Amino acid sequence: RYEGDVKTPTDKWMVLPQCRINNSSSPVFLQWNAISCFQDDPSAYPLESYEVLISDKTSTMADFTKVHYVESEKCFNPNESYIPYNRSVDISAYKGKDVFIAFRLTTSGTGSRGMFALDNIKVFGDATIITNNIxxxxxxxxxxxxxxxxxxxxxxxxxxxxxxxxxxxxxxxxxxxxxxxxxxxxxxxxxxxxxxxxxxxxxxxxxxxxxxxxxx
Missing domain, CATH: 2.60.40.3080 (Immunoglobulin-like)
Incomplete structure (x- = not known):
């Protein structure tokens, strides 16, 4: 979770351990739960956004390719309970490859309260973590x-x-x-x-x- 004063633009990365997407006949999906917002007033238009990226090379930022983008995910009201969005993206194009998956949070810096929560990240399909690289x-x-x-x-x-x-x-x-x-x-x-x-x-x-x- 990222939370704090966000008047200054930020660029936060989270790179997951390398995993192997096996070359099977079944489709492979990346799924996660997320909620993001960025505003002074909970009823205001949320401005936060984030990207999902994949690299089949190294974990260097320059090697990542954006596969999904979410803008204005959900307005977070600190006075109310919330349910994160359930998101997914098909990553079957990376079958037979060892990949790094990354989430990138980009905040515009126009508000005073920012929050981003990410949970339950799963790969559905024939894929495993490469333990030699952990x-x-x-x-x-x-x-x-x-x-x-x-x-x-x-x-x-x-x-x-x-x-x-x-x-x-x-x-x-x-x-x-x-x-x-x-x-x-x-x-x-x-x-x-x-x-x-x-x-x-x-x-x-x-x-x-x-x-x-x-x-x-």
């Missing part, structure tokens, strides 16, 4: 994840308070989230299928990314 952040002194490989449970231990734990499968789907607010926590994995998973751990000192392998 660098784990190791901090053996403060964060430990064990056993690995695991079966029925995974223990997360930290010298600092664990604020949030998220588990992602290789499709990039978040399959588990918890906010333990403690230094030791167990994730029960008996219902998980065999394979590789990513665990993102947020503590008072920052974020750590770990890979775990479930073998039964």
């Amino acid at each position: 660098n784990e952040t190791y901090d053996e002194k403060t964060v430990k994840v064990f056993p690995n490989p695991a079966n029925d449970f995974v223990s997360v231990s930290s010298e600092n308070n664990i604020n949030k734990i998220e588990v992602f499968n290789l499709l990039g789907e978040r399959i588990y989230v918890s906010e333990p607010q403690q230094t030791n926590f167990n994730i029960y994995t008996s219902d998980y299928t065999n394979g590789l998973y990513l665990i993102k751990i947020k503590t008072d000192k920052g974020e750590t990314l770990k890979k775990i392998n479930i073998i039964k």
